[in-house]
Amino acid sequence: MSVHVPKIDLRSDTVTVPDDEMRRAMSAADVGDDVLDHDPTMAELEERVAELLDQPAALWVPSGTMGNLIALMLHLRRGDRFLAPEHAHVLGSELGTAAWIANGMPEALPHDGGPGRPTPATVRAVAGGTGPYYTLTTTLLCLENTHNFAGGAVIPAPEWTALVQAARASGLAVHLDGARIWNASAALRLSPATLAAGADTVQVCLSKGLGAPVGSVLASDADRIGEARRIRKMLGGGIRQGGVLAAAGLVALRSMDRLADDHANAARLAAGLRELGVGAMVPETNIVLVDLPHPQVAAARLAELGIGASVTAGKLRFVTHRDVSTADIDEVRDRVAADPELLG
Numbered sequence: 001m002s003v004h005v006p007k008i009d010l011r012s013d014t015v016t017v018p019d020d021e022m023r024r025a026m027s028a029a030d031v032g033d034d035v036l037d038h039d040p041t042m043a044e045l046e047e048r049v050a051e052l053l054d055q056p057a058a059l060w061v062p063s064g065t066m067g068n069l070i071a072l073m074l075h076l077r078r079g080d081r082f083l084a085p086e087h088a089h090v091l092g093s094e095l096g097t098a099a100w101i102a103n104g105m106p107e108a109l110p111h112d113g114g115p116g117r118p119t120p121a122t123v124r125a126v127a128g129g130t131g132p133y134y135t136l137t138t139t140l141l142c143l144e145n146t147h148n149f150a151g152g153a154v155i156p157a158p159e160w161t162a163l164v165q166a167a168r169a170s171g172l173a174v175h176l177d178g179a180r181i182w183n184a185s186a187a188l189r190l191s192p193a194t195l196a197a198g199a200d201t202v203q204v205c206l207s208k209g210l211g212a213p214v215g216s217v218l219a220s221d222a223d224r225i226g227e228a229r230r231i232r233k234m235l236g237g238g239i240r241q242g243g244v245l246a247a248a249g250l251v252a253l254r255s256m257d258r259l260a261d262d263h264a265n266a267a268r269l270a271a272g273l274r275e276l277g278v279g280a281m282v283p284e285t286n287i288v289l290v291d292l293p294h295p296q297v298a299a300a301r302l303a304e305l306g307i308g309a310s311v312t313a314g315k316l317r318f319v320t321h322r323d324v325s326t327a328d329i330d331e332v333r334d335r336v337a338a339d340p341e342l343l344g
């Protein structure tokens with residue numbers, strides 16, 4: 001087995017390592033005990049993200065999963081049902097906590113509005129009205145922008161607005177899982193605030209394309225964020241001198257402009273593979289899905305060559321990020337060109 005190939009890790013945009021600037025900011029961070037007094041750097045990061053999302057308040061959380069869970073705990077009670085597009089992270093990738101901790105019965109919606117999203121009509125139809133006392137009460141629509149398993153698919157702003165309106169008309173609150181809202185923002189050239197307008201709660205990740213080692217932020221109104229702080233503590237997510245971590249988040253936020261490079265690399269990879277006759281989907285952001293009969297076999301073969309890919313929703317997935325270069329992308333294409341069996 002060849003070991004003299006560079007490791008090109010396209011399994012996820014979570015594999016990035018903090019750069020020198022980020023490490024310096026972390027070591028120099030102004031800190032306090034966030035559980036007792038609200039750490040000053042945590043507070044600065046939370047204010048900054050609230051501002052970016054045009055929400056009144058925000059709370060740092062250790063992970064996107066905890067951010068989504070806290071949001072769902074704020075919205076749901078026993079006997080409630082929530083709606084989310086099929087293959088949403090909250091449905092299949094959070095161990096079912098939406099149901100067994102947040103008490104919501106999940107209902108998956110088809111992607112009939114385009115990749116990763118339902119139509120407003122479907123939201124209205126599935127939300128329904130009030131039924132007999134023994135039926136579930138549908139209280140929440142949870143959307144994902146970009147939609148991970150739909151290949152980093154973006155929800156265009158007019159559709160987002162129409163979906164929020166449909167939810168409102170049906171009496172539903174709206175949670176946005178904006179783990180990669182920064183990518184949607186770069187792709188559409190619209191501010192994150194525009195793409196989150198009208199949401200009651202928004203979760204955003206700092207540890208994906210933006211490159212922080214840890215951290216997400218949940219944004220909402222001041223009352224919900226006050227309660228979210230209590231729930232975070234309940235879940236064991238109160239961090240003491242969290243400023244060390246928040247400082248990385250503040251640096252991460254300054255790297256938003258370079259996401260367009262990741263999108264260009266994803267487009268380049270997809271185009272290169274398609275030229276070779278490989279069925280790669282044309283990416284909207286930084287995720288390339290490839291439809292293959294045996295994606296697990298392909299991922300294992302690529303791994304032998306030092307190329308990391310993952311399998312999601314039955315497809316081979318490549319994710320571009322700040323630690324892969326255009327030359328790396330070209331090397332992946334060359335490897336596939338040299339061995340047509342690789343993605344066969």
Ligand SMILES: *Cc1c(COP(=O)(O)O)cnc(C)c1O
Pocket residue numbers: 062063064065066068089090144146147148177179180205207216
């Ligand atoms: C990664 C991800 C999350 C969860 O973030 P973690 O920090 O890994 O817990 C939530 N939603 C989506 C769409 C994601 O891609």
